[in-house]
Each structure stands twice: as structure tokens, then as C-alpha cells.
Amino acid sequence: MLSSKDIISINDFSREEILHIIQTAAQLEQDGQKHDYLRGKILATVFYETSTRTKISFNVAMKRLGGNVIGFSHLKNSSFLKGESFSDTLRILEGYCDIMTLRAPWEGSARYAGEIVDVPVINAGDGSNQHPTQTLLDLYTVMQTQGRLDHLRIGMLGDLKYGRTVHSLLMGLSHFNVELFFISHPTLSVPKRYLRHLESKGIRYHILENYPQIIDELDILYVTRVQKERFPDEKEYSQVRGLYQLSRKDISSVRENFKIMHPLPRVDEINPDVDDSEHAVYFQQAKNGVVVREALIYLLLGGEKLKG
Amino acid sequence: MLSSKDIISINDFSREEILHIIQTAAQLEQDGQKHDYLRGKILATVFYETSTRTKISFNVAMKRLGGNVIGFSHLKNSSFLKGESFSDTLRILEGYCDIMTLRAPWEGSARYAGEIVDVPVINAGDGSNQHPTQTLLDLYTVMQTQGRLDHLRIGMLGDLKYGRTVHSLLMGLSHFNVELFFISHPTLSVPKRYLRHLESKGIRYHILENYPQIIDELDILYVTRVQKERFPDEKEYSQVRGLYQLSRKDISSVRENFKIMHPLPRVDEINPDVDDSEHAVYFQQAKNGVVVREALIYLLLGGEKLKG
């Protein structure tokens, strides 16, 4: 069981809880698809901004468990917003479901929602703040491909300054004995507060501007999108963009267990010629979003007891 | 069983049918959520105008019964309207479902639909005309909180002139031995035709401009939204708006069994400081929409026989 009724921030989890979620996901995956644990239960996906991928992934997770889903999208256009307060909307929705996942552009909205309603709330992204289920599926993918979360050398490439997924992932990894390599243009490097956190946890990290010198020593390279708009002038972007286009030739002498991850969608950070490589796991990673969300819903709704 | 294959207007129901629906809903609520009565059955929600709350409530009801839902929204943009007649659309949809719920802005559209198709049709609102499932959930909530529908003193507050829910509710209540208190600004008072109807049924009613003098004697106060636009000039609205903002201090000496209802969404007719009071039941009332719609679907699809 989890210590909280809600899933709000990756920072709320202990090492043991992260491992328990991952193990539950692995168990559900092994059980196959014909679960019927959550028959008659209803998940409400409450999305104040579009995120097709995340919404669908929750949708599939609930249905694989035998439950049903009701969806609220485009909430800005719906009758729910005719002057109605956010908390009124939540309290009404609560009457329609057994568990709720919320995506809203306001930081802190998910935690607030969790306090308002009695049903479990899963944060599916609240502004630039948190997106814990993405982090858990990333950690699951690391475990799945490496067999462990400790004793790994993990590189993170791209926009390390603004990228929410990178920040959450390093917070999650900070419970484990890993060595991190932050690879980015200096204007897009990891904010100091995260580095301070890693130091406080005794995690070794390195700051680099490119990967050729280090890629052959990594177990994981986590690639993220770099948006041209982040650069002061386009000329500077042109100079560095080559760094952010990983292709087949760059991985010619990597470790056997080396895996490339990406939260997707990608634009041109990874050349399609990498896709067929045994090192590419980003589509598998996207697929893992389903079973990890299954595990969270299952645990929050007391699935362990249901099954037992 | 109901006497009609469709649910079109609250005025079609006898006292006995209303009580039978309420009892069926109570029974389904007691049975819990793991119904499987309507497995393989399909409800089509056919919405020519947006009403997220109503649509979702039907959706949840059908899924709680083990059935499935197919939804048609934004029909104005869909291929169904490329010159196709309303009756053609209905006949095609009929081929896809076992029961249909229709929301359309044209008065009488639901009754027309019921005549066109063989599957049962539930009116989910046809213009300013009827919204019978709202009335049934209101009556269910009265029964749930008071234990009876007779011998009650019920106040109705707000826009009693244009409010469809108020008109339907008083029509439904006219089958029972109640005493009604209509509280509104004179420009928003109950239309005469409804008063004539109450008189013909021998229902006692009172017309008031404010509630302080009566609230302590009521069993139910049904609050509705007052739209500023209904007033000839804004000044007049400002003068009376205080009347339409119920707050905690107004309910300091009400009866123990006194309950405040509201069809929601509210804007500022009820101060949030009332929400935590044991007298506030409007969120429960919204939730009751599910089980009442379950009962209707169940009865229309012959659930009693299925179960038996």
C-alpha cells in the first residue's frame, strides 16, 4: 500500500514506495491483460489542457484492469466552467467516480484537488511543476532494461533547464546509487537547486557539453527535446543543434546494455536510423506508461486487498 | 415496469411510477456497484448541445450497470448533419444501440425521437421544455433526506419564472401532499399556469419575496441561479442580490432535518461557508443523478425481468 491516498509529486515517494510500484507494475504485466480486478470502478480523467498521450495511457490502464473511464477534456468549453469554481467542479466529479486523474496548467492544482476530494487523485501534470507518472514509467523502463536502479551511469541530454521530465527523473533517481551525466549547452544546464539536492543525497554528477567523450561508458542516455525558442539567437542554436541529433554512428561502440530513452514526442533529437537498434527503447518506454499507471490505480484502489 | 417505452416529460408519470423509480434507484444503490445487469447493452448519448454533467451522469449510470456507451456530441460538426434529416440520423443511431438519451435545443424533439425509433428514448433536456431526469433526481434526494415525499414544506428560491428545473419539480411534487413556498423577486415569480395547476391538485402554496421569515419552518430549500440579465436594470439586481446569497448565518436556527438543494452549477447563490453544514446536500444531489439514471435505464431495458 502507498502512504498517501494521492499521487501528486515524485518527491513524495520513498525509495521503498518507488520499488513497490515498479514491482507491482511488473507483476501486472506478467499477469497478462485479462485482469478483472477493478470491475465496476470508474476513473475520471479530468483534463484542463490537452495531453492526448497521457490521457489515453490512463484510459488503457483502467480498461486493462477491467474498469471504466469517463473523460473530461476541453473543460474550458464545457458547462463546468460557467462561473463554477474549480472546487465545485471537483466535488461534483467526485460523485461520479472512484478515482480521478487531473491535468491542469496551474502549479499545485493536483495537491489542492487531493485535499478537496475524498477519492484518490493522480497528478497527470500540473503546469511546469510535476508529472510523477512520467517519472515512474521512466524508472520502470530503467529497471526493465537494466535489472536494477542502483549502480548505473545515466546521461541526460538536451534541455536540462526547462525540461520537467528531467528534473523529476533526477529527483526520483536520487533515492538510488547512480552516477549522473548532464549533457547540454551551458544555457540549458540543470538548475542549481537540483544540483544542491543531488549533493545532499551524495549523488555523483558531471556537467558536460557533449556526449562523444562519455556515451560509451553510459548505461542509459535520456534524450529530451530542445526547443529553438530557448536560445537567445538562432545562430547559437544552429551551432549546437548537431549535438542534439543522435544518430546510428554515435552509438557504434556503446555498451551492450546501453539504452536510449526519450519521453516523446521527438522531433529530430534522435535520427530514425536509431529506431531499429537494440539500444532504442523509447517506444517500449511509451508503452510502459500503461502498466505503470495500472499499478498506481491498482494500489490506490486497494487492489492488493481486492486480489488477496 | 413503466407504462411508456420512453422518458419524455415528468408530466407523463403517475405518483406510483415516480415512487417506483425512486425505490428502484434506492435498491440499485444498496446493491452496490458491481452490477452486471446490462452487459453487452449499449446506450447512445445523442447530444445536440453541450451538457457535460448530464452526459457524464448517464455515462456513469450505464457503466455501473455493466453496459457500454457510445457518445455523439458536437453533432453540428459531424457528418451526421451534412444535409441529413434528424429522423434519418435517429434511425441510423438506433441500429447502433439498445437505448438512447437525447439532448437537443428544440422543444418536443425528444417526444418526436421516441416516435421515430423503436429503442427507448430518455429526454436529457429539450430546450426550455423538459428535463425529467433532473426532476427525478431532485425527488430522489428529497426522499433520501426526508424519508418521504408527503407532508413536507418545501421552499423554492431564485429565478422561478424562467427556471426549468423549478417548474418540473413543482409538477412532480404536485402528486404529493406538500406545502410550497415560492421565494423570489416579483419579476421572477412562478408563471400563473403552474399556480393554476397546483390549485387544481389542491396543493397549498405561498408567494414570498424573501426567506428569513420562513426558512426555519422549511424541510427543504431548493435554490436556483438568478441571472443578472433577467433584470430590467442592473440597479434593481444589485438591490435584491443579497437575498439570493444564502450563507451560514441564514441557517443558524433551521430545523434539524432541513436540507438545501441546488441543481448546480452555482455561482454565488450559496456561500461556500454553507458547504460543510449538515444541511447542504447539493453535491449529494448531483451524485444522485447517477443512481436515478441507472434506475431509468434499468427499468426501460426490462432490468426487473433480467434480474428476476
Add this chain to the structure above:
Amino acid sequence: MLSSKDIISINDFSREEILHIIQTAAQLEQDGQKHDYLRGKILATVFYETSTRTKISFNVAMKRLGGNVIGFSHLKNSSFLKGESFSDTLRILEGYCDIMTLRAPWEGSARYAGEIVDVPVINAGDGSNQHPTQTLLDLYTVMQTQGRLDHLRIGMLGDLKYGRTVHSLLMGLSHFNVELFFISHPTLSVPKRYLRHLESKGIRYHILENYPQIIDELDILYVTRVQKERFPDEKEYSQVRGLYQLSRKDISSVRENFKIMHPLPRVDEINPDVDDSEHAVYFQQAKNGVVVREALIYLLLGGEKLKG
């Protein structure tokens, strides 16, 4: 079992496969609605353009089989298209489902999708190219109403030049021993390449400008919509439109087994006074879309083995 993992074009099917699909559909229809063959399976409906009817029909089919559906519509507005390639989107969606149905405006997109992903793909329309499930439901309706696909005299009326359904249907029928009557204004007659194909298969056909002379000898009349825009000038359209408005008086002396089909929606090609005739089967035809799509999904997911 089918010879391909995908359903892309009616031209891919042999006579035997067409008959096998039709027989499977008939069997599923006879089994009634309480199937549970595909429990836990997920169909993704991936629609890059709106086609409410087709999407809903697939939706109902999957749910009747006990499976679940996840839907992607309005894909142009979704996060899937933020610079992401079509093949990346498909590969991610593949991770969420067991079978996929695709509708996209680009010719050949369905075949391409089938090559990209490992799950079965059903073409739900790719531009002006193919819409094989429409053709299969048309053939099913012919079989259902006539008891055979051979030895039939079938008329096709309306826009035979641009009408995708007509072209696919004649390709499908060319496996059978039929006699075809193409009835249209000369500017909208069947393209030569289709006539060449019929000749190569030894199918007899006739080209006519109106139906009064032939309707009493037909077993089936397949009516399609004629768009005014197809005519060089409106005057010419006005002169012939009467031909394209079938009404009750036109069918006063047809054969007993004569049936009128239409892919719907109709505008004014068929007068509503025909609807109640025993010869009108177009609403039944639309309904048949469900059970035919059930059969396809069932066969592609190995339903025969599941059941066995």
C-alpha cells in the same frame, strides 16, 4: 482465418475470404449480443478526419464483442502532431492497443500503417482510395436480403464516376456471377478502368441513363448521392436531378425480392415515402456495419481460436 494481418483494400480479398467474413458476421449476429470473446482487448480508432458513423460503428462492434475502445479524433489538434512523424505516432499508439482502425485523408496511409505496426490495421477510409469495410457491409446486406451473391441483377445509380463506395462494391462483386446496370448521367459514368476489370472477369454490365426501363428486373438498386458541384453548370443538374430522386411510385411494380440500398447519408436521392416500403433496406444496411466490423475484428484477433 484471413490471409493478411490487415484489412486494407477490398481488392486484397478472394471470393472465399469474402464469403468467410460474411458467414462469420452472420454467425456472430446469430450468437446475440452477449459475446465476451475479446474481453480485455483494446481497439484504437485513429481518425485523422471526421467520420462519426464509421467510428461509432467500429466502437459498437468492439464493445459488442466484450472489448474496449480508445479513440483518437481531431488528431490535427492533438499533441500527437507537434512535429511528430506519422510513423512515430503509429508506433506509440501500437503500444496502447491490440488492433487499430485508421482513417486518414492520404491515399495509401492504411497500407503504410500496416507495414509500420505489428498489430492488425483496418482501413476505415484513406482518401478517395479504399473503404473496404463499407463494401463488406454492402455485400453482407446483399447476401442477407437475397440469400446469395451469385445470379443477381444489381443496379447502381447516381454518381458512378467519383463515388468510392460504388467502385469498391463493383470490385467486390466481380468475384461473383452478377449482371450489373450502371445508371447515371453521362458525365458521371463509371471510369473505364473499372469496366476493363469487369470485362477481364467476364462480368456482364450495361450502361444506362435512367432506371424506369430496368428497375422492374433488378434484384438490388444501389443508390448514391449526386453532388450538384459535379456538374459543369447548374442548369444541366436541374435537368437530370429528377432521375436521382427515387420515390414510391417508381417501385410500384418491382420484383418481390427487390431491395434499395444506399450508403447514407442521403439528401434527396430517395424520397422518405420509400422508407416504409419492404424494399427499403438502407437503415438495415447501416446497422449491418456493426456486425461486419465485429467479424473483421474477431477474425483478425484470432477469435476463431479464442472461441474454439
